[in-house]
Each structure stands twice: as structure tokens, then as C-alpha cells.
Amino acid sequence: LLVVLVSPRNPLNVGAAARALANFGCTRLTVVSPYAPHWREAQSAVGAPHVLENATVCATLAEAVSGCTLVIGTGTLSHRKAEQSVVLLPDLAGPVRNELQRGGSVALVFGPEKHGLTRDDLSWCHLLVEIPTDPLQPSMNLGQAVAVCLYELSTRAFPACDGSPAQTSIPCQPSPARNKTTPAAPSGNLDLLAGVIEQTMAAAGYSPASMHSANQHDLRLLLRRLAPNVRDSRRILGLFRRVLWRLQNGSKRD
Amino acid sequence: LLVVLVSPRNPLNVGAAARALANFGCTRLTVVSPYAPHWREAQSAVGAPHVLENATVCATLAEAVSGCTLVIGTGTLSHRKAEQSVVLLPDLAGPVRNELQRGGSVALVFGPEKHGLTRDDLSWCHLLVEIPTDPLQPSMNLGQAVAVCLYELSTRAFPACDGSPAQTSIPCQPSPARNKTTPAAPSGNLDLLAGVIEQTMAAAGYSPASMHSANQHDLRLLLRRLAPNVRDSRRILGLFRRVLWRLQNGSKRD
Secondary structure (H helix, E strand, O other), rough: HHHHHHOOOHHHEEEHHHHEEEEOOEEEEEEEEOOOHHHHHHOOOOOOOHHHHOOOEOOOHHOOOOOOEEEEEEEEOOOOOOOEEEHHHHHHHHHHHHHOOOOOOEEEEOOOOOOOOOOHHOOOEEEEEEEEOOOOOOOHHHHHHHHHHHHHHHHHOOHHHOOOOOOOOOOOOOOOOOOOOEEEOOHHHHHHHHHHHHHHOOOOOOOOOOHHHHHHHHHHHHHHOOOOOHHHHHHHHHHHHHHHHHHHHHHHHH | EEEEEEOOOOOHHHHHHHHHHHOOOOOOEEEOHHHHHHHHHHHOOOOOOOOHHOOOEEEHHHOOOOOOOOOEEEOOOOOOOOEEEEEEHHHOOOHHHHHHHHHOOOEEOOOOOOOOOOOHOOOOOEEEEEEOOOOOOOHHHHHHHHHHHHHHHHHHHHHHHHHHOOOOOOOOOOOOOOOOOOOEEHHHOOOOOOHHHHHHHHHHOOOHHHHHHHHHHHHHHHHHHHHOOHHHHHHHHHHHHHHHHHHHHHHHHH
């Protein structure tokens, strides 16, 4: 399991999040685009957990999760309409266990303290998780949210990987159509595929340039809903590369 | 559910704990013997949750839990031998739900940041709960420990109070002998009873004064293991009062 913090501001929160990782036996932390002085402060704090020294820093969320096959966004989301499946935290163990059992790699993504994950951030997520909090005070402190999520997964998703049977009634599958035997294509493959499809759309004059950003967003979500396995995503990529090459070079050869 | 913080030091932790209460719909917070300047700072912090304004301050843990019928101490406890039953947090919902269903009142007690609850503090507890953390980094931040415990109870102990059937296989009952129909005697009644028994022991010359403190401790634990119901604790109290009066006044009358 990889934990990703997107643009955390408060060094105390970063330290608390790292401590929660250490408490629940997680070792992989990636921080996306942190505010540099605060990041240095968090890393150099007295008693900073080992996990903080070994943390990876990435410029973008896309880069941070490029190797992951199931990317889970966190937040209470009560104020916006979700574009993906939403699962409550007490029901998250099933999907995570399934993904790990089929050899996938799971990322849990936390947004900045003030606003949480943006709509753009969320478009890299296959699934959203909601911590069931009181509607009167829904927003959790970052370090506490990390602790609660990792507690839930460490006690209910990982022990079962050691041989007990998988949970049979999962309230929310990442996608019902998802192929259960071949590993899912990691996020980076989907981004590569999206890039070629976008170029193809542009080359084909599919839609005006003003729609470019909206199309990008929708395409990212679409690919994560489809959740192609590694082989299928390679096939689709090959197809679009061929089409793109035709669109760009066809006239010269014909 | 009452949350009790014993001698918290860091105002940020107090604020974080209070926020976790608000997040998970708990309203009752009691703070035992806080460090006054830090307590004022926590209460006056910008955006301090409502629960912090309404918090009760007590001088002793005994006073804080005097109205509670099930007092649960928290900590990792890995370094000391527990004198009570210990239950893992994922298994705590059952005992709490049972206690609430029989009309009892439950307190969850957290110790100071540095050392956790003392052996003396723990002697007021019927049951200890352990958060299953990594043995390499067992000690949790106070605010995060409160969040994790309240998340577990709010999602798994309270919903079932609204009508779903009680869990049948409870790994750890507070006491097998516990009467299931009459409400348990609250902590304050047990302290009152212990006081009269101690006086009786002293009046009877039961043990040297040097043993007084050890006897007090053992007596507290004994009464919590027995967990008498309200009526029985009243009966025992009556008996000891009578014996004590005899011991103190018998010679004058005989």
C-alpha cells in the first residue's frame, strides 16, 4: 500500500501522517508538490519517523500513482457529486484485499488540509472512499484521517491476505466489468494511453481546442471506469498509435 | 459515551482529540487535571470545536468516571502486564454495545502523551483496549488514538443500538459473572464501597498501614472484576457499614 499526500501545508500534519504509517506498518509514503520549507521542517523534526526520511517527492499526482492499479481518493465529498464509485471506509477492506490478491498495487490519496482533493486530482482515482463522519463536523484533520484509514485497512484488509477467504459480499466493486485474472494496467499506462488518444482526437479534429481540458478530464475518468488489464491497454494503445500515425502521415503516402 | 483525557499536556492534541469527538458525533468530553495554561490555550484556539467549550474538568479520574458503569482504559500496554481483561480495538464494539443496551454508561479513558495511563489510573478501569499497532512503532499520537477509537465505535458499536441484533460472539466480556439484567453499579458507587471496606480493614487491624496503598489498588481491581449491580453494591455497602460501626462502637456498647 502506498500513501500519497497531495500538497500538504502543515509540517505537523505531515509528521502525524508519517507516524500513523509507522504505527500501522506501512512504509511507502509519497508527497506530491509539498511546500518546500515546510517539507524540510517536517523531515528534520525531532523523532521524525523513518518513513519520512524514505518518502518520495513527486511533482504531480499522475507521477506518484503511475505504478498503481487501484487508486483510492479520500475525503468526505458531501459537498460535490462524485464522478466515480464511492465506498464507505468500513466497506473498503474488500476491494483493497481483492486488488492485492490479484497482484495489484494500491494507492490511498489524501488532499491538502484546506480543500481536500480537487476534481482534477480525483480524476486519477478509480474509487473514492468516504469516512463516515458527523454531518455537522464532516471535515477531519489530515493526520487523523490517515490514522483512521490505515487502522481500518491494517486490521481488516491485510490480515486476510494471509490465507483467510476473501470477503464475498463487497458493497462496491471498483468496476463490475473489471477482469479478475489479469493484473490491471497501472495508472501510468492509462495516462500514456490517454495521451495518444488525445493526440488522435486532436489530429482527427474531433472537438474544438476549447474542449481540450474537459475532454482530458472525462477521458481519464472513462479509462479508470473501463479499468483495462495490462494486455488490453497495450492493445488499445497500439490501435490508437496506428490511427494517429495514419492521421498525421496518411496524406503524404496516399 | 464519555471520553476522558487524563492530564493532557499539548494543547494541539487536546484540540485534535476534541475535533475527533465532533467528527464522530460524540459530545461528552472530560479532562482530568489538565495543565491550566495549556488547557486555556486549547479552549481559546481559533475554530475550537463546541465540544471543547462544554468540556468538564475534574481533579481526579475517580471523579470523572464516577457515573460510568463500564470504564475502558486505552494504550498499547505491550510493556506491562495487564491486571484486567484486554481486548483489541476491532473487538471492542460488542462489549460497548452490550453495556449501552443494558442501560449502562461507558467511558473511554486516554492517558497523558508521554507515559499513557498509570497503573493507578488503570485500576479504575473494568477493561483495557489495545489498538493493534506495529510492534516497531506501537505508541500513537493522542489525537490520532482518539480518532481511531471513536471511528471504530461510531461505525461498529452505535449503529447496532438502533435495532440490529447484538453481536453474539464477543471475544472478551468485561466479566463472565456480570449480571446481565440489572444495571451495573457506577464507578462512584464502587469507590464509596471501597472506602468503607478500607475503613473496615483498618478498624479490624487487617493489615499494617504500610500495605494501605497496595490494598487500595487491589481492592479497586477486585470490585471491578466482581462488577456488582447497583442493588448488590448497596447491599455489600450496608453490610460493611454495619461491621465498621460494630468495630468502632462495639466495645462501648457491649
